[in-house]
Amino acid sequence: MPEDIDTPCLVADGDRVKANITRMQVAMNERGIRLRPHAKTHKSVAIAGMQLAAGASGITVGTLGEAETFAAAGCIDVFIAYPIWASERKAVRLRALADRIPLKVGIDSVAGSEQLGAAVRDLQVLIEIDSGEHRTGVPAPKAAEVAAAATRAGLEVVGVYTHGGHAYEDATSVISAADDEVSALGAAVDALGAMGLRIDTASAGSTPTALRSARGCVTEERPGTYVFGDRQQVSLGAAAPEDVALFVLATVVGIGETWLVLDCGAKTLSKDRKPWMPGHGILLDFPGLTVDSLYDYHAVVPTPPGVDAPKIGERVTVVPNHVCPVVNLFDRIHVAVNGQIVDIWPVDARGKNA
Amino acid sequence: MPEDIDTPCLVADGDRVKANITRMQVAMNERGIRLRPHAKTHKSVAIAGMQLAAGASGITVGTLGEAETFAAAGCIDVFIAYPIWASERKAVRLRALADRIPLKVGIDSVAGSEQLGAAVRDLQVLIEIDSGEHRTGVPAPKAAEVAAAATRAGLEVVGVYTHGGHAYEDATSVISAADDEVSALGAAVDALGAMGLRIDTASAGSTPTALRSARGCVTEERPGTYVFGDRQQVSLGAAAPEDVALFVLATVVGIGETWLVLDCGAKTLSKDRKPWMPGHGILLDFPGLTVDSLYDYHAVVPTPPGVDAPKIGERVTVVPNHVCPVVNLFDRIHVAVNGQIVDIWPVDARGKNA
Numbered sequence: 001m002p003e004d005i006d007t008p009c010l011v012a013d014g015d016r017v018k019a020n021i022t023r024m025q026v027a028m029n030e031r032g033i034r035l036r037p038h039a040k041t042h043k044s045v046a047i048a049g050m051q052l053a054a055g056a057s058g059i060t061v062g063t064l065g066e067a068e069t070f071a072a073a074g075c076i077d078v079f080i081a082y083p084i085w086a087s088e089r090k091a092v093r094l095r096a097l098a099d100r101i102p103l104k105v106g107i108d109s110v111a112g113s114e115q116l117g118a119a120v121r122d123l124q125v126l127i128e129i130d131s132g133e134h135r136t137g138v139p140a141p142k143a144a145e146v147a148a149a150a151t152r153a154g155l156e157v158v159g160v161y162t163h164g165g166h167a168y169e170d171a172t173s174v175i176s177a178a179d180d181e182v183s184a185l186g187a188a189v190d191a192l193g194a195m196g197l198r199i200d201t202a203s204a205g206s207t208p209t210a211l212r213s214a215r216g217c218v219t220e221e222r223p224g225t226y227v228f229g230d231r232q233q234v235s236l237g238a239a240a241p242e243d244v245a246l247f248v249l250a251t252v253v254g255i256g257e258t259w260l261v262l263d264c265g266a267k268t269l270s271k272d273r274k275p276w277m278p279g280h281g282i283l284l285d286f287p288g289l290t291v292d293s294l295y296d297y298h299a300v301v302p303t304p305p306g307v308d309a310p311k312i313g314e315r316v317t318v319v320p321n322h323v324c325p326v327v328n329l330f331d332r333i334h335v336a337v338n339g340q341i342v343d344i345w346p347v348d349a350r351g352k353n354a
Numbered sequence: 355m356p357e358d359i360d361t362p363c364l365v366a367d368g369d370r371v372k373a374n375i376t377r378m379q380v381a382m383n384e385r386g387i388r389l390r391p392h393a394k395t396h397k398s399v400a401i402a403g404m405q406l407a408a409g410a411s412g413i414t415v416g417t418l419g420e421a422e423t424f425a426a427a428g429c430i431d432v433f434i435a436y437p438i439w440a441s442e443r444k445a446v447r448l449r450a451l452a453d454r455i456p457l458k459v460g461i462d463s464v465a466g467s468e469q470l471g472a473a474v475r476d477l478q479v480l481i482e483i484d485s486g487e488h489r490t491g492v493p494a495p496k497a498a499e500v501a502a503a504a505t506r507a508g509l510e511v512v513g514v515y516t517h518g519g520h521a522y523e524d525a526t527s528v529i530s531a532a533d534d535e536v537s538a539l540g541a542a543v544d545a546l547g548a549m550g551l552r553i554d555t556a557s558a559g560s561t562p563t564a565l566r567s568a569r570g571c572v573t574e575e576r577p578g579t580y581v582f583g584d585r586q587q588v589s590l591g592a593a594a595p596e597d598v599a600l601f602v603l604a605t606v607v608g609i610g611e612t613w614l615v616l617d618c619g620a621k622t623l624s625k626d627r628k629p630w631m632p633g634h635g636i637l638l639d640f641p642g643l644t645v646d647s648l649y650d651y652h653a654v655v656p657t658p659p660g661v662d663a664p665k666i667g668e669r670v671t672v673v674p675n676h677v678c679p680v681v682n683l684f685d686r687i688h689v690a691v692n693g694q695i696v697d698i699w700p701v702d703a704r705g706k707n708a
Contacts, residue, residue, distance in 0.1 A: 005443070007708060062650060085667050111667060136607065256488060267705075270679075353617075354361060
């Protein structure tokens, strides 16, 4: 890894990112499914451009601020997959954005639909269906009730969407979560059809389920993390270790009796960790070494006897548990090809939570 | 809380921040101890200015990038309490900064001292002592070995420092961690004295231990979180609930069967959580409601039967577990006094990890 950047920093393998983008696009093309990648993973206009150039039909975002950032950079087909509460200020911002690009927004309640319809007349919306994750989204049988409220409020219901996030519960839940996505969307499409509503989009999506739920009534997939992969996706079987494309470059700043310390703390790696995943990241070139505890600026890595470990001052490559919150901690991604930094991708939408 | 800002956002109670700064300064003045607050908590030039105006002797930071940010804003007495590995590029940056302000840097190894001495001649350094947290720092008896290496490398050893971070292990460990800080620093001062080295600083510090370890050989304290307080500090008895001064303002975007959803996800609240602390934050005005699970943009709050809960669209105030990583996720802090936003404090050193 290159020496001409300071640690801790984010380094992407440029070739792998391109290959990951192509592989998912080809898989969706083969299935006749539209790909609308979730840009919350990379928050980068450069990467969104690569995804669109490869054939993506548009992008997905999680916040109004992200939508504004990508729209300002020229992305004209943006879906905010989130039931935004259109408060007074957000109503103004939503109207301004909808005047500029063909925006789509998620809804999942009668009250949210009324608020959104009062904010932006004729806005295209998709109803979020809860396929088993139990956070936002309505159960499929309730889709008709939300659709009726949305229509009354002057919104145009163009689709339904779901996120089978319960695929992340453990390595065995991926298949059932994908099945849940397909059946929940199918039931919702039927419920809307029964009230005479014709929709053109049934959108599923998460990186673990994308290839498995791209069937039946599903017309679109919205995976995000596939672009980089991470330790979690490898554990779930959703990325091969050799396809992981984003790393934290860190320096060994201390050697304790039975541990070493890296300069990539919680403000670099984040403390995002599934209950089934031990530690906060692994050292790519040192099998058996895992980040055990994280402080703001310190990562502590136990060094068991007999296990090869780096020396003080050495640079190491850390594979994060979950890349999405990690990218959001950086202003830029250094792009390496053949061990050389060849480009920088700004994290344009970093911190755009509102 | 004010309606003229979009959620999720960070809101500080301006009066409480001032009171927290004054209270800690007065306590240290009474003990004749210098206060050098850790600026990694707020990363804000405006707040550092308030701390210095109240009587702080300088500031502490955790990274070279933070030091550069505060130095550029006029803070002339900066201690980087971290054993920076002075790589080629960091050596250049350290020399430039040391030419500009009377910089002090932490060291804790022979190799690190040699690297740092080769980078910056005559730099003032403090030796980090491990008082029980077991991350960086040397055991007190090893201080002399590091001091000798530092002196040979052309560095000027002006002190020793420790961080009794094991105070955070649970609510009972605060007193013993403070005792450990005092005894470890005492032993290190003796070890350096025995080799004829006179130092002027023995620096302890963490918010839970600051008032308890300000005694004996200790000449300086470096608490950081006291400026805001947080849920963790309240649990440890290091902040009164009515002194907590930093909050996340969020909106209820969804109501499920037995839960509600806020728009402050992991990219807002962070997943920082001690093993002994259930959940990821509490709702200030709704006793019994705790953020149970966090996704990038969703916070899920279970709503037990009979417990008062907010309605969809309502704004709520969330007390974060640990403010340091939360502040680092925002570009600015809105400052409220009497329910009105009266100022904005930029988070100047946000993301300055390298």
